Amino acid sequence: MNENKKGASRRQFLKNGALAAAGFMIVPRHVLGRGYVAPSDKLLIASVGVGGKGASDIAGFYKGGKCEIAFLCDVDERRAAESVAKFPKAKYYKDWRELYDKEQKNFDAVSVSTPDHNHAIITYHAMQLGKHVYVQKPLTHDIYEARLLTEAAKQYKVVTQMGNQGASHDGTRIMAEWYDAGLIGHVHTVYTWTNRPVWPQGIQWPANKAEVPKTLDWDLWLGTAPYKDYIDKLVPFNWRGWWDYGTGALGDMGCHLLETPFRVLGIQYAKDVQASVGTVYVDEFKQGYFPESCPPSSHITLTFPKTSKTKSDVTLHWMDGGIQPERPEELGANEVFGDNGNGMLFIGTKGKMMAGTYSRNPQLLPTSRTKEVKVKQKYPRVVGQEEGHYTQWVEACIAGYGKIELSSPFEVAGPLTEALLMANLAIRANDVRKPKDNGKFSFPGRGIKLLWDNDNMKVTNFDEVNQFLKRDYRQGWNLKA
Numbered sequence: 378m379n380e381n382k383k384g385a386s387r388r389q390f391l392k393n394g395a396l397a398a399a400g401f402m403i404v405p406r407h408v409l410g411r412g413y414v415a416p417s418d419k420l421l422i423a424s425v426g427v428g429g430k431g432a433s434d435i436a437g438f439y440k441g442g443k444c445e446i447a448f449l450c451d452v453d454e455r456r457a458a459e460s461v462a463k464f465p466k467a468k469y470y471k472d473w474r475e476l477y478d479k480e481q482k483n484f485d486a487v488s489v490s491t492p493d494h495n496h497a498i499i500t501y502h503a504m505q506l507g508k509h510v511y512v513q514k515p516l517t518h519d520i521y522e523a524r525l526l527t528e529a530a531k532q533y534k535v536v537t538q539m540g541n542q543g544a545s546h547d548g549t550r551i552m553a554e555w556y557d558a559g560l561i562g563h564v565h566t567v568y569t570w571t572n573r574p575v576w577p578q579g580i581q582w583p584a585n586k587a588e589v590p591k592t593l594d595w596d597l598w599l600g601t602a603p604y605k606d607y608i609d610k611l612v613p614f615n616w617r618g619w620w621d622y623g624t625g626a627l628g629d630m631g632c633h634l635l636e637t638p639f640r641v642l643g644i645q646y647a648k649d650v651q652a653s654v655g656t657v658y659v660d661e662f663k664q665g666y667f668p669e670s671c672p673p674s675s676h677i678t679l680t681f682p683k684t685s686k687t688k689s690d691v692t693l694h695w696m697d698g699g700i701q702p703e704r705p706e707e708l709g710a711n712e713v714f715g716d717n718g719n720g721m722l723f724i725g726t727k728g729k730m731m732a733g734t735y736s737r738n739p740q741l742l743p744t745s746r747t748k749e750v751k752v753k754q755k756y757p758r759v760v761g762q763e764e765g766h767y768t769q770w771v772e773a774c775i776a777g778y779g780k781i782e783l784s785s786p787f788e789v790a791g792p793l794t795e796a797l798l799m800a801n802l803a804i805r806a807n808d809v810r811k812p813k814d815n816g817k818f819s820f821p822g823r824g825i826k827l828l829w830d831n832d833n834m835k836v837t838n839f840d841e842v843n844q845f846l847k848r849d850y851r852q853g854w855n856l857k858a
Contacts (some may be wrong), residue, residue: 419443420443420444420774421485421486422444422446422486423448423449423486423488423508424446424448424449425450425473425488425490426450426451428453428455429490430513431490432459434511434540434767435464435488436463437766438768438771439464440764440768443771443772446464447468447484448470448484449464449468450469450470452471452597452598453594453613456592471594485774486508486511487503487509487510487511489503489510490513491600492616492622493515493517493617493628494518494622496512496516496522497516497517498855498856500512501525501529501857504529509536509773511539512790513540514539514540514790515539515627515628515794515797515798516794517794517798518623519845519846519847520802520847521834521847522847522856523791523794523795523798527788531788536773536774538783538784539785540766541633541636542766543633543736544636544785544789545761545762545766545785546762547759548737548738552637552739553640553641554754554755555730555739556641556686556723558752560752561726561727561741562727563688564691564723564725565689565690565692567642567691568693568694568720568721569635569694569696569721570694570696570700570702570719570721571626571629571634571718572719574625574671574673574697576614576618577615577618578671579655579665579672580618580657580670586607587607587608595607599851600854602621602622604851619670619671621669623671624797624801625675625697625804627695627798627800628797628801631695631796631800632790632793632794634695634734635796635797637721638691639796641686642684642686643684643687644682644684644693646792646795646829646831647681647796648680648829648831649679649827650680650799650802650826650827651678651803651826651827652675652678652800653676654672654674655672655675655698656672656673657673666808666810668805668808672807674698674699675695675697676700677695677696678694678695679692679695679796688726699718701715702722708742708744714731715731715734716733716734719734720733721733728741735763766784769781769783770783799827802845805842806823806825806841806842807823808822809822809839821841822839825838825839827839834846
């Protein structure tokens with residue numbers, strides 16, 4: 378080939394390449410493959426559940442300036458009204474299934490902020506479509522669902538994040554650096570506590586049904602849950618106290634308070650759990666038995682196997698309903714233990730450290746040590762901390778699967794959620810009853826330790842509680858179909 382032909386050939390190649398590149402930039406996003414977002418694009422988000430926490434999630438994503446809220450979906454028009462007014466260009470749906478069916482080519486990612494019982498089905502179907510997902514805490518309602526979503530994130534190669542914003546707070550990284558530096562020795566015991574619930578728990582399901590609000594599609598709200606008549610004030614908040622829909626105080630605050638122990642100590646799956654629960658007064662002769670409702674208070678003890686960051690098993694205590702552990706002797710009488718009813722305390726062989734909600738205000742004990750000790754920064758910080766939790770996910774979605782490290786991807790959030798739900802198994806074991814003679818009952822799940830087979834996802838010494846590992850969905854609502 379002569380030089381002129383070589384030059385012409387090269388020029389044609391470059392011209393063709395330029396045309397191809399230009400064409401590539403305008404190819405519709407749905408042609409580019411599952412989970413792919415063109416680098417020049419803003420992330421297009423479909424949000425399912427857009428009132429209350431859903432509204433603040435949307436605001437968190439949008440504030441970063443790198444996304445568009447493309448679709449809004451909520452079963453309650455009244456609750457959705459604020460978000461609809463703020464994002465008038467976003468198309469509104471009531472049913473997420475219709476949204477997915479009609480618009481799947483027109484969005485890149487899904488935010489899920491519904492009651493707990495519908496998290497898994499909405500999220501899993503989005504992942505099957507190759508959509509990135511952000512899901513409010515707890516990740517799921519059941520242990521089976523948590524394990525399924527954890528595995529699905531790898532299978533479908535989508536960017537995932539759970540909405541426990543404290544995972545992006547500096548405090549959790551500071552405490553990890555203190556621990557790695559050996560400031561408190563080897564941790565063997567952790568206490569976490571909350572003043573939740575701040576909604577009704579330990580009560581009987583009301584006998585009188587109420588009128589369904591005209592703006593609410595009750596059947597869609599129920600979703601996977603068994604059909605029941607609507608009761609007053611269940612929506613938008615009090616569903617948390619009922620096992621059909623919520624996961625109690627553990628589901629509400631556990632992901633915020635246990636994330637730091639998980640990160641600092643490298644713990645994942647517990648090997649056993651036991652629980653004591655508060656009971657409700659009915660009359661002078663008996664205590665309440667309300668198995669449909671979460672208890673008013675509980676104390677859970679989980680045992681986690683030794684990790685590369687611990688010298689022995691770790692005992693983790695969870696307390697709710699306003700119960701707190703004994704104040705450490707190193708803490709001054711007027712110094713606040715945790716913050717505003719919530720907190721965490723690490724007990725090591727050489728010292729102690731504590732923090733509040735979201736691992737805010739981390740302190741070595743005595744607190745005077747906090748200012749005296751200087752440790753080199755080891756872990757990168759998330760810009761914006763709690764607010765940056767949203768931006769981090771948006772930027773990771775734009776970059777593509779595996780390109781940006783996240784604070785709470787499902788590989789982290791899944792095991793964390795399983796631990797909380799395993800604690801709930803121990804709570805529910807207390808309500809398993811069997812008939813005895815003379816019309817009385819026994820409660821064989823009370824006062825025992827549940828032994829956990831993690832590989833097979835089951836309790837090995839009290840089979841009756843395994844019924845709560847995986848719910849039967851209401852007919853017409855299928856997780857994998």
